[in-house]
Structure formats: C-alpha cells, structure tokens
Amino acid sequence: MLIDTHCHLTDPALLPDQAAVVHRAIAAGVQRMITIGTGPEDHLRVLQAFRQYPQVYGAIAVHPHLAGEITPGFIGNMRPFFGQEPRLLAVGECGLDYHGRSADAAVQRPVFIQQLELARQLKLPVILHVRDAHADALSIMADYTDVPHVVHCFTGTSEEACRWLAQGAYVGITGIVTYKNAEEVRAVARLIPDDRLLVETDCPYLSPEPVRKIKINEPAFVVHVATCLAAQRGTTPAHIEAITTANAGRLFGPQLK
Numbered sequence: 369m370l371i372d373t374h375c376h377l378t379d380p381a382l383l384p385d386q387a388a389v390v391h392r393a394i395a396a397g398v399q400r401m402i403t404i405g406t407g408p409e410d411h412l413r414v415l416q417a418f419r420q421y422p423q424v425y426g427a428i429a430v431h432p433h434l435a436g437e438i439t440p441g442f443i444g445n446m447r448p449f450f451g452q453e454p455r456l457l458a459v460g461e462c463g464l465d466y467h468g469r470s471a472d473a474a475v476q477r478p479v480f481i482q483q484l485e486l487a488r489q490l491k492l493p494v495i496l497h498v499r500d501a502h503a504d505a506l507s508i509m510a511d512y513t514d515v516p517h518v519v520h521c522f523t524g525t526s527e528e529a530c531r532w533l534a535q536g537a538y539v540g541i542t543g544i545v546t547y548k549n550a551e552e553v554r555a556v557a558r559l560i561p562d563d564r565l566l567v568e569t570d571c572p573y574l575s576p577e578p579v580r581k582i583k584i585n586e587p588a589f590v591v592h593v594a595t596c597l598a599a600q601r602g603t604t605p606a607h608i609e610a611i612t613t614a615n616a617g618r619l620f621g622p623q624l625k
C-alpha cells in the first residue's frame with residue numbers, strides 16, 4: 369500500500385470528481401491519502417471528505433498564501449476540530465512562502481508560529497510549506513524540534529535538505545522529481561535517509577511524468593513518484609512503498625491505519 373501524504377481532494381479541480389478520484393487511487397494501490405485544507409472554507413470540505421471515505425484522512429491549517437486573510441482568533445478556533453476528529457492527523461499545511469503570491473513575511477511569521485504552538489499543545493505533527501524561505505523556517509523550527517514535521521513538496525537545495533534532516537524533519541517528494549530540469553530535487557531525493565522519506569502528489573498540481581501536461585494530478589499518480597524515487601535511489605518501488613508507508617505511520621500516528 370502506498371500513502372499519498374499530501375493531496376488536495378477539495379480543490380475545485382478535483383472536487384466534482386472526488387469519488388472517482390478516490391476510487392482510482394484505491395485501484396492503483398494508493399489506499400490511504402491525507403487531504404490538506406488550506407483555509408476557512410476548505411477546512412469544512414476536508415471534514416466532509418474524510419467522513420465520506422475511510423481511505424481519506426485530513427490535515428487543516430492556514431496556508432501561508434492566506435496568512436493575511438484570516439480573522440483574529442481563527443487559529444484558536446481550529447482547536448476543537450482536532451479534539452473531535454481523530455482522523456485529522458496534523459496541523460498543515462502552514463509555513464513560510466516568500467515566492468510572491470503570499471502576504472508579507474511580517475504577517476506570515478506570527479501566523480506560522482501560532483500554528484506551531486497549537487500543534488505542540490495538541491501533540492500533533494506539522495506539515496510545512498516552505499518556499500524560498502528555508503533559512504527563516506529552519507530558524508523558527510529550531511525552537512520546535514519536539515514537534516514532528518515534514519517539509520512537504522521539497523524544492524530547496526541539497527544543503528537546505530541536510531539542515532532540515534539534521535533538525536529531525538521528514539522530507540516529502542512530489543512529481544517534481546520526475547521533471548527533466550529538476551536535477552536538484554533528484555539530488556535531494558537521493559540523499560534522504562530511508563527513515564525520513566515521504567511520497568506525495570500535492571494534486572491537483574504537479575502531475576508527474578509520464579502524465580505531466582496530459583492529466584490533472586490525483587493521488588493514483590503517486591505511483592509514478594515512487595517509481596522515479598526507486599530508480600534514483602537504486603532500489604525497487606516495493607521498497608519505496610514499504611519505507612514511506614512506515615514513515616507515514618510513524619509521523620502521523622497509529623490513527624493512520
């Protein structure tokens with residue numbers, strides 16, 4: 369069994385076809401998926417998704433793109449959901465994104481830190497979104513090494529990956545690893561130890577080869593990510609499946625069964 373540890377089944381590109389998307393994943397051997405809610409309206413759709421499909425689990429947080437749009441108190445108000453819903457496995461995705469579409473860094477940082485505090489109190493792992501912001505995110509996370517975390521859709525350098533690994537992070541690899549010009553991500557994919565690697569789609573974005581630009585991404589295609597990782601790491605897809613499923617279980621806990 370493969371686990372897609374980061375998908376967006378509630379994205380408008382997948383939502384109308386959600387049941388078929390989930391069933392195609394199961395048929396492809398992707399029998400667990402964690403769907404990520406990025407902001408207030410999306411959170412409710414995530415709750416509906418995992419209540420509907422036993423293979424679907426959830427995580428909710430405020431995405432850095434939306435850090436400037438939430439009302440004061442919103443993060444505190446997320447807390448009861450976690451208490452009531454054991455299938456909400458993590459606080460995520462949250463983090464820092466300095467790439468351009470997001471709020472100012474000064475707005476993003478306190479929203480990120482509030483969510484780390486929430487995760488610590490709830491004793492839940494965190495799914496990190498970090499883009500062009502590794503130095504700042506690493507320095508913030510240095511104070512939260514007790515909070516288990518994955519840097520999802522890793523696109524940093526090998527040196528940044530080593531710093532995250534040294535701080536205890538798991539690293540999530542998406543279909544970017546299959547792209548012709550993504551040599552740096554392939555270098556990272558080769559250096560991650562067996563016990564820190566996760567596979568994900570981040571669908572509906574980032575369709576992997578050989579379906580890139582042909583199909584909207586969906587959890588079934590995490591198989592292509594695992595196949596590419598096996599080739600890069602000189603092992604078999606079955607081994608990638610075994611280690612990434614074990615890692616997801618360790619990070620997200622026994623609820624993910």
Ligand SMILES: [Zn+2]
Nearest residue numbers: 374404461570
């Ligand atoms: Zn995402």
